[in-house]
Amino acid sequence: MCGIAGFIPLGAPRERQWLAALGRTMTEAMAHRGESAAAPWVAPSGAAMLACVRLAVQDRSGAGDQPMADPDGRFVLVNNGEVYASRAPLAPPWPRRTHCDTEFVLQQVSRATADQEASVLSGLDGMFALAWHDTRTRRTVLARDHFGVKPLHYCYTDDGLLFASEVQALLATGLIRPEVDPAEFVLRSWVRMDAADEHTWLSGIRVLQPAEYLVVDAPRVRLRRYWQPDPSDEVVGAEEIRAAFDRAVALRSVADVPRAAVLSGGVDSSAVFSALHGSGVEVAPYVAHYEDGIGGSGSDVDHARLVSTTHGVRLTVCELSRRDAVMLIPEVAHRLMRPLLHGAELAMYQLYRRISAEGRVVVYSGHGADEMWGYQDGGYFPVVDPAAATHVHGRHYLTHHLYRDERPLWGELIEWLARELGVDMEDIRQRVWDRVLREYRGLDTIDPLKRGRHHLMRRFLVYVNDMVDLTSSTYTLEDRPVFQDVALAELAFRCPEHLKSPSAPGSHKELLKSALGILLPPAVVRRRKQGFPSPTDPVYEQALRKLAAEQGLPFGLTGLPAHLHDALGSGELMFLASSSAWLERLRTPEPTPL
The missing domain is CATH 3.60.20.10 (Aminohydrolase, N-terminal nucleophile (Ntn) domain)
Known part of the structure; x- marks a missing residue:
């Protein structure tokens, strides 16, 4: 890096x-x-x-x-x-x-x-x-x-x-x-x-x-x-996936510096750590955890410890305290050059700080596997869920309901901001179709699930990559996402979507698990997919409300409706506080041009 x-x-x-x-x-x-x-x-x-x-x-x-x-x-x-x-x-x-x-x-x-x-x-x-x-x-x-x-x-x-x-x-x-x-x-x-x-x-x-x-x-x-995956439909077997995964790990195993792995206890990061350790690479595992009981990250620690114990390696638990989860918001927003949109930004920032402080330089991670091989429950991921209703692929749903259905309260807040800023939401929805969903329409296939997969790879995954690059580079680290490998991606787009999770609705990455399951403890293979949550502790939300009140609303706005103000959760409060802090930081005097 x-x-x-x-x-x-x-x-x-x-x-x-x-x-x-x-x-x-x-x-x-x-x-x-x-x-x-x-x-x-x-x-x-x-x-x-x-x-x-x-x-x-x-x-x-x-x-x-x-x-x-x-x-x-x-x-x-x-x-x-x-x-x-x-x-x-x-x-x-x-x-x-x-x-x-x-x-x-x-x-x-x-x-x-x-x-x-x-x-x-x-x-x-x-x-x-x-x-x-x-x-x-x-x-x-x-x-x-x-x-x-x-x-x-x-x-x-x-x-x-x-x-x-x-x-x-x-x-x-x-x-x-x-x-x-x-x-x-x-x-x-x-x-x-x-x-x-x-x-x-x-x-x-x-x-x-x-x-x-x-x-x-x-x-x-x-x-x-210069490149786009080929969305052909051909049977892809577990052995072919495992061979491509092993090659991806081997390519990324070379480094002349100390190494670490982000270990969430899920299939992806656990398989990466297990494969590296099994090939003789010395790699130290780390897991992020909300301290003070402010979030739901406890099972990450349990499953990550199970994986590290299996290999006889000590796991480092990186705690994010209630205080840090508030105080870091303006700093992280300035580093990202945008508002905070997900609690994971704070956790990753703190995690990379700890990894760097202990002398590691290269970090291995598993992000990218979900976007290629699986999906999550919720309002957003139906575009790649074979069990989802077909109407979720219609233009009106994608532009008017997809994002609002995922987070209704968030949607109401942004619509209020739009009205106060004089922004036409119909124009925004047209931009969603023309720009955001361009990659949904950009793959040469009639398979809507593969189009959704292409959208995730070209939008959601890039958001994750940008967040990881900026948080890790703050502490002079190089993060290597093993699953973002061209050969693995080409297999994922070649594979018929229904083969990736052929079991009952709610199953997740079954084909990938069959390829990599031998590397993992059974409890990790059986673990249901979950994202890293935003903190939900009431005391933490009170601290966020205080920070948001101190920062004020973005663009100097006032008059947030009382019912909306009272309903805001930690994600919305984090967004408002970070938006105002970032926008204010941008107003600092410009450097003298060269």
Whole structure:
């Protein structure tokens, strides 16, 4: 995990001194993402600047520093994430000088002609956000991995394209202002965990979507997509899944730093930890738990301890106290550059802090398995539940009922905000169809469940990935989600949906369990799926009410109806308090532009 940044003039080249200063400003804003930052690279022509903060996970010598150039100095690359291999590697154009992944990626992209860029990117196994520049053609390419594990934000300035791993690095330049459009705020709050399209919470700042790459031949800029799963229907067996899982684990098992695993006691994280430990990888398990009885995370600890005890490894329980679960809200909202939409953000923030404090650097996790192989009970996941009524796939249900049925009180709160901000909810619902549900319609299949699965992978999972990246990178960690593997994903989209959970309604990931069950204690296999809950303790809600009252309503609004105010739960209160704290933080004085 690193942090990358850069600037591409779209008009006349910029002064090299100015570009170098810009790069230093951006890497300083992302210093937490790595251990060191080499000097920014500036093209001799002034046609590009690339910069990087490096977290050295493989080959910790200076030979792996970035930006990295090929032996001839023609191609220069910055790379955030980890690329483990290629499924279709090109012959290396020079002998390897390091054993870090950055040089491997540089070898691959330097061999690719313009019409091979998509195939080279598609073949990479790993999580990445890349930028490389060809000094001969002056072409720059930005790319994001297949699942959006690693983010890459960009925006246009008066005379160029600015990009970085974090929004904070863009704002630190002073070249853009942090502005929030009320309609965009309402839309993203309405769809909550589906708010992960090409837009962001700030006007004018965009983000590459999974499997997208941006080609810059100044002044021309083109956005392209290099990969999409094939939704064919073929029988997929447990043995095939297990083989792909074992390969995914093996690819991700290489690191030259201490390692940890997030262990929730569910099938996914337990299988990852068990496979790693069984292959001889020393990995320390951690589980998040609400302290003081403020939440329902107790069974996570019980099942996680069962798994760790089976392997004879000590489990570390990371407690989130009632006090911290309140006091951290403004801090986490600023780190995420958005309001809090789920209690898991606080738990993950605290969990990563503990893991980092104990000297771990690489963290293994299981997120991504649900979106590919299962579903959850509730109002949102029927789009991939074979037992759900067919009308949930109709346009009117998806735009008018899906999100409101999931959280009725939340829906009422957002509709009130929309009215007070002068935002038309019918316009919001149209945007839900045009933008949020674009990926639901974007898969070439008539199978509505596979379309729903594609939507989850391209929206909900990206939200999770963004949250994990920002909370883990705060503490200079690299999170490796094993199930976000191209071979596993292609199996999941090839598999008929009814085979994934063929038992009675309420069954969950039965096919995946049959493939990985041998790795797990029977109690974990039988455990019913549950998400990480938001705290519900009445004393905690009182503390949240106090914080929300201190912060005031977002956008300086007043007059929240009494019946709505009294009905708000911890999730809604957390959202209001974090929204106001974040918006107020955005109003702080801007840095002086370079």
